[in-house]
Amino acid sequence: MKTLKAIVAKYNATSLILRILVGLIVGAVLAVLVPGAGWLEEFGNLFVGALKGIAPVLVFVIVASALAQGTSKLDRRFGTVIWLYMLTTFLAAAIAVITSFLFPQTIVLAEAAESEVVPQGLGEVLNTLLTNFVANPVSALLNGNYIGILFWACLFGLAMKKYGAESTKVFLANTADAVSQIVRWIINLAPFGIMGLVYTNVVSNGLSIFTQYGRLLALLVGTMLFMALIVSPLIIFIYLHCNPYPLVFRCLKESGLTAFFTRSSAANIPVNMTLCEKLGLDKDMYSVSIPLGATINMDGAAITITIMTLAAANTLGLQVSLPAAILLSVMSALGACGASGVAGGSLLLIPMACSLFGISNDIAMQVVGVGFIIGVVQDSVETALNSAGDVEFAATAEYHQWLKEGKSLPEFLGGKK
Template sequence: MKNILNGLKAAAARYNSTSLILRILIGLVIGVILALLLPGWTWIGEMGNLFVGALKAVAPVLVFVLVSSALAQNGQSLDKRFGTVIGLYMLTTFLAAVLAVVMSFLFPQQLVLADAATADTVPQGLGEVVHTLLMNVVANPLEAVASANYIGILMWAILFGFAMKAVASDSARAFMGNVADAVSMIVRWIINLAPFGILGLIFTTVTTSGLSIFTDYGKLLLLLVSTMLIMALVVSPLVIFCCLRVNPYPLVLRCLRESGIPAFFTRSSAANIPVNMELCDKMGLDRNFYSVSIPLGSTINMDGAAITITIMTLAAAHTLGVEVSIPAAIILSVLSALAACGASGVAGGSLLLIPMACSLFGISQDVAMQVVAVGFIIGVVQDSVETALNSAGDAAFTATAEFMQWRREGKPLPAFLTRRHKASKEHK
């Protein structure tokens, strides 16, 4: 028995000492192999459900305790960096919509419209989306935590944090810090099990999703994914370069690797909040800042959603022979960017905002809901890439805002961001 325990301890130590990304890739490969060889072992997929469920359960609590604790202890997290990161979130969401318009004009798509999708809640206009967003701000705090309403969680956490700073004793504020540290440790334990979760998720995906999405809607899916990749690998790095004046790819690729890969498989921005916070901690960012900016980004940094809404709407217009003028395309870009920021407050996310955008071109609700149905069919891939783009952007732009502050204060940028830049200069 003692030898068995020692063997388990040695295996656990070896597991923990291996890179998390390498472990995730191994889990991915094993998941694909098991799905092909043993598709009837559906219990394997439960590991993925447990992993995503655990992340979704702990994320709202983590956000609340981190934000309120940070503000109670110093209250300095809402400084110039906060305005910078909001500006970056909004700018890139708009640029994503513009990019989607350009790509749709270059590669117009035809849809096969058949059965209409159904939904309980479909917003009738931008006003309804904004109303939903504002109501989420003042939602019951307990209900906000239970339903993962991050706008509401942020609002109440900020108010509670400032209130505790004003009335609580030093020992009470220290206790809040200890609670935040304890919840963060629980999150690290859950993230450490990510390879098993990814294994279960990829097993379920391979065994349940056929190849029809690639044969029937391959061109549309290719356009969506290509546009999102251009946004992630060209447009966003260009924005970061303009802000920092250094090679942006070490930061971009690190965020895609450590945030985008888990988000691709979980397909949930909420579930990836703890992953992004862990990444920000590794990059040496200020926890008082990223504990606010990361959950906010999961709500308003919606590059992928803006791309999906725009491309699907223009595909419907092209299918029906509706002429889209340049002014109308610009209005669509603005509408898609604003609507995407409110997507998390609408049941069904970005796909259910397509009818609202379609109404801009006089496309009927019935036809628009058929477009939504197409979106659900290709959602296995489209939603995964969309979530990866959004989540990696949350971490990348949070880091960019932080590093801009470092520059203003005369602090050196982290080695991983400047190493290649310096090496190229020395080579020259």
Template sequence: MKNILNKWNYLGLVKQIIIGLVIGIALAVSIPEGAKSVVILGSLFVGALKAIAPVLVLFLVMSAIVQHKSGHKTNMKSIILLYLVGTFLAALIAVLASYIFPVSLTLKEGAEGFTAPGGVIEVLRTLLLNVVDNPVNAITNANYIGILVWAIILGLALRGAPDTTKMMISNISDALSKIVTWVIKFAPFGIMGLVFESITTNGLDSLLSYGSLLALLLGCMLFMALVANPLIVFAMIRQNPYPLVFKCIKESGITAFFTRSSASNIPVNMKLCENLGLDKNSYSVSIPLGATVNMAGAAITISVLTLAVVNTLGIQVDLPTAIILSVLAAVSACGASGVAGGSLLLIPLAASLFGIPNEIAMQVVAVGFIIGVLQDSFETALNSSTDVLFTAAAEYKNWRKKGKKIEIRKVA
């Protein structure tokens, strides 16, 4: 048994996840009734991630602010700007791609149990209410906007605390990060259960029937990850960006793809930033912040699915309206993190821009949940890997200005 465990650990997490994925598919196709018990593995895995992630974000950000040294310059302004530019650019790319490759849908009834926002004012109102949410309630309901705000407030309030208090907060933060790494070690078994449940519930045909929509969605996300993001990074560091891009995709994107949680991928991203030699004072804040507001994948999902229903209904969209949609999708994506259903439940808001009734828009939400097994995985992988990519790009820009050599190839 010990030898088997050693061989299993030697494989590495990515290979283990692939094995779990293959076994889950095989069981779902061959003995769907006889292997129903594996579903509990997926539920336990997701439940563990949901349980630890909100508390993790609270203590990570709080610890980073408490430990920050006065007068130490960070790159937060540049990183936040990159987050905003990247999210808007993703929405714009999705709009343009939907024009070039228009997709129509066969709408069915569904998603009647979900409530969508009524307009931009309601989204902003919800966002502000989330900011002032009770901290215990924010953690309970995974309200990451509220958690982030309370973490910043508590961190600032504890800046003058004794060193022993600061050390305790740092130790709790490290312990929570360690717990997440333990949970992620069980990812292969959890993913086996999740894949089994997805296939036995929706069937492989449910994915294949929306092949053109999936191709457009995933194509936009891949274009953002492999073309647009590298161009942004090149503009910052004036060097070949692909070694850094592939490093982030390999060590952050792949894990996020399978865990489907930006928040639970924070420890993975923090470790990657450490390996890249980045300043902890910057990445200890930018990574949890990115998991909350850096949502390029969500902006793509909102834009593509909205324009899919627009094409289905034969509505003509002019250029100014398309640009407004890009802005609306970007803003909505930033406010959607931590909301159950994430980007999908903001599709009716974007659809209302074209006068589409909520009943029809919610049918598109139902389609989103059907293809979510792939859409959500790619979306999370893009969001999470970009957190590290932009954090590194901002710091490497400063290195370049100071004449410090950026040896990206050594860390790729």
């Protein structure tokens, strides 16, 4: 028993990042040595399943508790956060248009993807988004509909603020703390989950995705890295007038890394909440802005939709004019904000964007099929970009307000002690 406790203590004392890297290496090695050990996949399935299961409950109780306490200050900072989320999503789509023009791609069309229910126009996407607001709250929790969860959590929290007894508000706060602790326990087991996820990906896909679709994948990943390492830091610099990279790299390491392996912005919400607390942000703000960012801050999704659509147009020999490209950027940005409410994420919004150029649904679904093939890398990088950006811009809005109030930035950004 003492030996077991000593092992657990040593495990907990080791850096989570180091443990994740060890899990990554072990998963890759096991995939090569014992590719038939299917039971190893269950570690990944259980980890992602646990995160996805607890995340909706966490979002509901944290948002409701924050609003119920009567200390919530959804002031200019909140408006700044929303502006930054929407601005960067549009810029991501516009940059994807530029990189697609500079490095035009064509697609070796795979077999048509299985028939899916996909949105056929921007109106349908917006309709789905609005419908999700008023979805049954229990259904929203069960299905991970974060737009609906946010809507009902806000109403419930505001109602509790007005009519709830003080003891009830304390109970709600304690519930939020308890759920947060459960999330921390799950995150602590991330190395085992990531080992299973890496094992599954290596066994299922091997290196084939890097050969047949290497150039397309390189353009997608390269554009996302440009957004993460150049454009986003530039925007942060404009707002904070300091070196943005300490914040950017910290968010990529502590948020982007786990998001890369879980491939789910929703499942990474608890990680982002913890990171915001470490950054000294106002809980009343980030408890609302982080779940919102997981829905509307979709830089990676906008890049994927734009590049895949233009690759389809190039494959068919269609000429894309500048006005059409600008319209595609707007459509991709707005559509990306609705991606989390559509089964299959950003890939199933490609037919909507393809319809702008008159590309048939059959061809568009073949492009979706290609997207699923390269998704093991593309979707991982996309999610890392999205999730890290959620924290980056929440922090930017908060620190920008600090500067307006004459406060100093945090020490890691060059502020005074």
